[in-house]
Amino acid sequence: MRRLASTPSLHPAIVLWMMVGLAGFCLLPWYGIEDGFFNFEWLFDGYPFDEDYAPALFLLLQGKKPWLAPMGLALLLPLFLWKRRKNDPLFGTLLIWVGAAGLLWFFLQGFGISIRGWNFSFLNGLFGELGDRQFGMGYGAVLTGIAFLFLLTLGIAARGAVGGDVFVVSSVGLIIGLVGLFIFMPILKMLFTALITEEGGLSIVSFVGKFFSGRIWSLDCLVGGSRCGVAWNSLLLAAVVGVITTILGLVFALIATRTGMRFQRILRALTVLPVITPPFVIGLAIILLFGLSGAFTQAWAWVFDVQPTRWVYGLPGLLIAQTLAFTPIAFLVLIGVVEGVSPSMEEAAQTLRANRWQTFWTVSLPLMRPGLANAFLLGFIESMADFGNPLILGGNFDVLSTEIFFAIVGAQYDQAQAAVLAIALLIFTLSAFYAQRFWLGKKSYTTVAGKGDAGVHPPLPRALSIVIGSVAVFWIAVTVIVYVTIFYASFVKLWGVDDSLTLDHYVQAFAVGWNEFGLHWKGSAWDSFWTTLWIALVSAIPTALFGLLTAYLLVRQRFAGKNAFEFGTMLSFAIPGTVIGVSYVLAFNVPPIEITGTAIILILSFIFRNMPVGVRAGVASMSQLDSSLDESSLTLGANSFQTFVRVILPLLRPAILAALVYSFVRAMTAISAVIFLVSARYDLSTSYIVGRVENNEYGVAIAYATALIGVMLAVIGVMQLIVGRRDIGRRGHAGVQQVQVAGGG
Numbered sequence: 001m002r003r004l005a006s007t008p009s010l011h012p013a014i015v016l017w018m019m020v021g022l023a024g025f026c027l028l029p030w031y032g033i034e035d036g037f038f039n040f041e042w043l044f045d046g047y048p049f050d051e052d053y054a055p056a057l058f059l060l061l062q063g064k065k066p067w068l069a070p071m072g073l074a075l076l077l078p079l080f081l082w083k084r085r086k087n088d089p090l091f092g093t094l095l096i097w098v099g100a101a102g103l104l105w106f107f108l109q110g111f112g113i114s115i116r117g118w119n120f121s122f123l124n125g126l127f128g129e130l131g132d133r134q135f136g137m138g139y140g141a142v143l144t145g146i147a148f149l150f151l152l153t154l155g156i157a158a159r160g161a162v163g164g165d166v167f168v169v170s171s172v173g174l175i176i177g178l179v180g181l182f183i184f185m186p187i188l189k190m191l192f193t194a195l196i197t198e199e200g201g202l203s204i205v206s207f208v209g210k211f212f213s214g215r216i217w218s219l220d221c222l223v224g225g226s227r228c229g230v231a232w233n234s235l236l237l238a239a240v241v242g243v244i245t246t247i248l249g250l251v252f253a254l255i256a257t258r259t260g261m262r263f264q265r266i267l268r269a270l271t272v273l274p275v276i277t278p279p280f281v282i283g284l285a286i287i288l289l290f291g292l293s294g295a296f297t298q299a300w301a302w303v304f305d306v307q308p309t310r311w312v313y314g315l316p317g318l319l320i321a322q323t324l325a326f327t328p329i330a331f332l333v334l335i336g337v338v339e340g341v342s343p344s345m346e347e348a349a350q351t352l353r354a355n356r357w358q359t360f361w362t363v364s365l366p367l368m369r370p371g372l373a374n375a376f377l378l379g380f381i382e383s384m385a386d387f388g389n390p391l392i393l394g395g396n397f398d399v400l401s402t403e404i405f406f407a408i409v410g411a412q413y414d415q416a417q418a419a420v421l422a423i424a425l426l427i428f429t430l431s432a433f434y435a436q437r438f439w440l441g442k443k444s445y446t447t448v449a450g451k452g453d454a455g456v457h458p459p460l461p462r463a464l465s466i467v468i469g470s471v472a473v474f475w476i477a478v479t480v481i482v483y484v485t486i487f488y489a490s491f492v493k494l495w496g497v498d499d500s501l502t503l504d505h506y507v508q509a510f511a512v513g514w515n516e517f518g519l520h521w522k523g524s525a526w527d528s529f530w531t532t533l534w535i536a537l538v539s540a541i542p543t544a545l546f547g548l549l550t551a552y553l554l555v556r557q558r559f560a561g562k563n564a565f566e567f568g569t570m571l572s573f574a575i576p577g578t579v580i581g582v583s584y585v586l587a588f589n590v591p592p593i594e595i596t597g598t599a600i601i602l603i604l605s606f607i608f609r610n611m612p613v614g615v616r617a618g619v620a621s622m623s624q625l626d627s628s629l630d631e632s633s634l635t636l637g638a639n640s641f642q643t644f645v646r647v648i649l650p651l652l653r654p655a656i657l658a659a660l661v662y663s664f665v666r667a668m669t670a671i672s673a674v675i676f677l678v679s680a681r682y683d684l685s686t687s688y689i690v691g692r693v694e695n696n697e698y699g700v701a702i703a704y705a706t707a708l709i710g711v712m713l714a715v716i717g718v719m720q721l722i723v724g725r726r727d728i729g730r731r732g733h734a735g736v737q738q739v740q741v742a743g744g745g
Contacts, residue, residue: 013154013166014078014095021075021147026057028140030068032594055140067109067127071144074102078151092158099152106145110137110592136594149177162559167641172559175550179568181593182608187575190583194419210420215403227396231424234384234399237315238428241322242380248323248475249330249375250368251468253338258460259469267472269713270479275328276665276712277486278689281705282321283392284698285485286312288495290320295485313395321389324482326382327475330375332662333617336654337371340624356461370623373436374616380432384425387578387672400425401672405578415582422579433570490703505703525704528688533711535599535684536667539606544659546607547614548652552644554615555622556630569615572608577672580609585676597679605677606667613666614659621655622648660719665712 033042033053042053049058056068077098084091111119113134118124137145153173157166194210195202214220214229221228252271256264274282289296290312301308312320341364349359387401394402400421407418459465489495493502509525521527550569554562572580584605589596595604625648633643649656671686678687685708692701 011081011154014081014151017147017150017154018075018078021144021151022072024055024140024143024147025068025072025075026055028055028143029053029138030056030059030065030140031135032138056144070105071102071109071148074098074105075144075147092155092160095151095155095158097155099148099150099155102148103145103152106141106148107592110141113591115590134591136591141592149173162557165640167639167644168553168557168559171549172553172557172565175546175553175569176565178546179571179608182604183568183572186580186583186587187571189587190415190579191419191423193415194423196416206416207420210417211423216421216424227398230398230400230403230421231428233315233397234401234425235428237318237322237397237399238380238383238432240319241326241383242376242432244319244323245327245330245379246334246372246376248327248471249334250338250372251471252327252331252475253334254460254468255472256335257339259465261469261472263472263476266476270476271328271331272661272713272716273328273479273483273709274324275326275662276669276709276716277325278669278671278686278705278708280388280392280671280689280693281486281702282324282482283317283389284693284702285482285489286317286321286393288485288489289481290317310395313393314397317393317395318389318397318399321393322383322386324479325386325389326379329378329382329613329662332658333375333378333620334368334371336617336621336652336658337368337624339654340621341367356459357464360461360464367624369439371620373439374620377432377436378613378616381429384429385575385577385672401578405672408578408582418579418582422575426575430567433567486702487706490699490706492699495698505699506707508700509704510707525685525688525700525707528683528685529704529708531599531682532668532685535602535606535682536664537715539603539610539667540660540664543607543610543663544614544656547611547659547663548618548649548655549644550611550615551618551622551655552648555619556627556648570612572612577609577670577674578676580605581673581676584673596677597681599682601677602674602682602684605673606663606670609670609673610663610666613662614655617655617658617662618652621652625651657720661716664715664719668708668712 027048029042029047029052031052033039042050045053047053048055049062051059051062051064054062056065056072059065060069060072075098078095081091081094113119113130115134117130118127150170150173153170154166156173157164157169162168162172195204195207197203197206216229216231218227218229219232220226227233252267255261256268261267288294291297292308292310294312297308297312300306311317349363385401386399387405390397390399390402391405404418404421404425407414407421460468490505491501491503492498493500493504507523509523510529511522513520513522553559554566554569559565575583584601585596588594588601595601629647629651630643633647634640638646669686670684671690674684675687675690678684685704689701689704692698692704
């Protein structure tokens with residue numbers, strides 16, 4: 001998309017978005033289709049005159065919904081720009097006014113009408129009493145809103161913002177619009193309830209009393225009391241987990257990229273396993289191994305003649321479970337960063353007579369700081385927001401995420417208390433975010449430039465290789481034991497009672513048969529399995545795309561409000577899934593965005609919950625790409641869109657893979673948010689597993705989880721083959737030029 005040219009005719013981009021908006025206004029149903037967004041039977045069921053399927057224009061021609069008329073007129077106003085040049089002051093100003101006014105009226109008429117009528121009295125006086133309820137937006141409304149947004153960004157670009165670059169300005173506008181609509185609006189609606197009193201009114205005094213309660217901030221455990229507040233528990237757990245997962249992620253990234261250890265492939269596979277395991281399953285395996293009746297606990301008690309204890313419940317068990325679960329996130333972020341450190345810099349250090357230790361500590365490790373900071377931030381936030389592990393293993397060690405869950409679904413049903421707890425959690429996560437920015441400072445970590453780099457990474461110090469190799473072997477042993485337990489438990493009839501082997505759990509979940517209609521999916525798990533698979537695949541691509549596009553804007557572009565922009569893109573990751581789920585229900589259960597109970601709300605929750613991983617992975621990798629690559633592309637005549645697609649993205653293959661893999665597996669294994677969003681028609685695997693656990697059907701739950709692990713491993717392998725690896729022209733360790741196959745080519 002090129003800059004708006006100084007042309008005597010109407011610019012093609014303006015024509016495009018006018019046509020998109022008019023198509024939505026005149027041709028497509030304005031309100032949502034009751035049978036589903038992806039159902040097109042309305043084309044043969046009274047369209048376009050039936051009020052349920054009528055476009056806005058046809059509703060107006062029938063004398064209905066007069067408040068829609070201003071948007072149709074606004075879409076025609078850019079015609080006044082015919083034969084006006086870009087440098088005409090009216091050009092950008094008119095587009096800005098059309099886009100801004102159109103969006104304002106679009107949302108005013110949407111949010112101005114509730115299910116029961118007008119929300120604002122002046123609208124009632126202007127248009128009269130409503131004879132029918134308001135319905136959610138449909139195809140037509142969505143296209144019209146998008147058209148107004150991009151007309152606004154075209155006007156801003158025409159006024160010279162970001163050098164008049166239409167692609168950059170439009171990208172910023174798109175991300176801001178999506179983040180505002182699907183992150184800020186639901187969260188603000190949820191947090192607004194923090195001010196609500198038990199009588200239904202609003203009170204700041206009530207909020208302050210709840211926020212500073214001893215249940216949240218007590219330090220009694222430091223002065224002989226029984227326990228500390230849930231906020232301090234969460235902070236301690238998250239900080240320790242963040243440090244441990246970052247160290248382990250670096251260890252595994254070094255082994256994968258800087259050593260020739262034979263178990264590299266095994267390590268790569270095993271580091272991915274914990275993150276693709278559905279929730280509760282690792283917790284159940286830890287209980288089966290280290291619980292009061294666990295295999296290791298009983299063996300330890302028998303060998304040393306001691307009384308078994310419940311030591312695994314609380315902080316120790318949570319550290320084990322979260323370390324297993326979140327280390328792969330750090331590994332996925334760090335492997336691209338470690339791989340991207342230029343060997344020429346390390347070779348230069350050795351040329352200046354630095355030994356291996358000095359080279360590693362003074363050159364290699366400092367250049368990895370962006371990745372280390374991002375890995376810690378993700379581990380910290382993941383631990384803060386984790387819900388499944390604390391629910392299973394928390395014991396008396398309460399944390400914010402479970403307190404929020406019980407405040408919402410427990411007997412108290414106190415949404416205001418849940419919002420207060422969410423604010424406390426947000427304070428911690430934002431503090432970690434700004435601490436990370438302070439630690440990185442304004443230093444440059446660029447290592448991949450436009451010129452060739454065919455060097456070879458120097459060997460790691462021998463002592464360091466021995467240490468990280470030992471850690472990796474221990475990790476492999478623990479992980480293998482955990483997953484052998486999971487696999488074995490799926491075949492045991494009833495763990496601890498009847499250890500006989502059986503296939504009944506798999507048959508109950510995944511039985512297949514034939515009937516008069518052909519193949520019949522008899523197992524009880526098939527519906528949730530197919531639904532989860534297609535929703536996860538559909539949501540993974542936009543998650544990675546929006547994440548990497550956001551990273552490109554943050555690293556490569558300068559624009560007003562950049563810090564607020566970055567904060568907004570990370571906000572969803574800092575909020576527990578339980579709050580995300582409830583806030584989505586509150587925001588999208590009523591017009592104008594009425595999508596509760598549909599597949600769309602699940603897809604949207606996955607996209608905007610997981611997008612920050614793509615952002616942080618992209619930022620970490622892009623920080624190492626010299627800006628001269630972009631400048632060279634632009635100098636040779638490419639625009640910013642072509643530069644992003646043809647130059648930047650091919651060098652971000654590790655970040656693309658990280659974003660795709662993580663978004664897919666998170667969608668397959670998410671529970672804390674979707675437990676509120678699933679419906680009878682769109683049930684997900686994790687919801688099914690939780691139901692089996694609640695019914696004490698552990699065998700079926702673990703069998704289903706085992707099958708999911710196999711499916712996700714296969715899909716991840718396919719993704720890795722499709723994405724490929726970036727080629728930065730380096731020799732292999734044997735000194736032979738290494739040719740990377742990119743994208744299967």
